Amino acid sequence: MKNTFVHTNASLGVNITLGNFTTIEDDVVIGDNTCIGNNVTILSGTRIGANCQIHSNSILGGIPQDLKYRNEYTLLEIGNDNIIREFVTINKGTISKMKTLIGNSNLIMSNAHIGHDCIIGNNCVIGFSVGMAGEVEVGDWSNISGLTAVHQFSIIGEHTMISGLSRVVKDVPPYIMAANDPLQYLGLNLVGLKRRGFNSKKLEEIKAIYRILFQEKRNTKFAVQLIENEFEQTIERDKVLDFVRQSKRGIIKGYRE
Numbered sequence: 001m002k003n004t005f006v007h008t009n010a011s012l013g014v015n016i017t018l019g020n021f022t023t024i025e026d027d028v029v030i031g032d033n034t035c036i037g038n039n040v041t042i043l044s045g046t047r048i049g050a051n052c053q054i055h056s057n058s059i060l061g062g063i064p065q066d067l068k069y070r071n072e073y074t075l076l077e078i079g080n081d082n083i084i085r086e087f088v089t090i091n092k093g094t095i096s097k098m099k100t101l102i103g104n105s106n107l108i109m110s111n112a113h114i115g116h117d118c119i120i121g122n123n124c125v126i127g128f129s130v131g132m133a134g135e136v137e138v139g140d141w142s143n144i145s146g147l148t149a150v151h152q153f154s155i156i157g158e159h160t161m162i163s164g165l166s167r168v169v170k171d172v173p174p175y176i177m178a179a180n181d182p183l184q185y186l187g188l189n190l191v192g193l194k195r196r197g198f199n200s201k202k203l204e205e206i207k208a209i210y211r212i213l214f215q216e217k218r219n220t221k222f223a224v225q226l227i228e229n230e231f232e233q234t235i236e237r238d239k240v241l242d243f244v245r246q247s248k249r250g251i252i253k254g255y256r257e
Helices: 190-195 200-215 220-230 235-246
Strands: 046-048 059-062 075-078 089-091 099-102 176-179 184-188
Touching: 046 059, 059 075, 075 089, 089 099, 184 190, 184 200, 190 200, 200 220, 200 235, 220 235
Parallel strands: 046 075, 059 089, 075 099
Antiparallel strands: 176 184
16 A cells, blocks of 8 residues: 555444545444555545445545535445445535435446535445536436436435536436436336346336326326326336425426427
8 A cells, every 4th residue: 555544533344445546534344344546535434335346546535515504513324235436526515414424335427526414325236427516316226327417415316317508407206217417217117126026017007107297288286186086006106296295396307298
């Protein structure tokens, strides 16, 4: 380890690998069996779980790029089994949520940026050079393809697939594939859902729900009522309905006319 600096107040687990020219500041906690590459900077207030891979030139726990930040004590919390590739930057939180949170078993590809107070679930793929502004939420098993820009406060539901070069300025409901500009519903994320055990009956149910949601000519509120009345209560139905009802930015568009 050449010119590597680890602050005496940092807490490192067992079997930690550190690359050359890496800096670990005080008030950092790193779990067992985590591998950290060359020229990585891990700043105060960062918590990293076990069995993670942090590749070269990443910067974790940087000061939020947000004018409301006033040096309050906030955190970046990263779970277990994450792979963070080269040149990734992840900022810690602000007074809004007090932390940025990355779950478990995520792949964050090179040059991606995750802003302050974001919440990333588990088993997500954040593609090459994805730019994610502050306070974005991403559900479990989501896949955001390369060079996508995500507007602040946007919510991306679980099991979604967003195509590369997309611009996310509205909320993206769960289970779907989205593409085009403006971003729109293109159908279910069939490949991902089948991989995770959704059977044909369940896929048809979700597809029928979205057919009403995105093709109902009156308004979204009426479509939600129609779905609630016509479909028996299931986990998937309720997740879609709850997502739409709770959306503050509004959801993406459906089929183009």
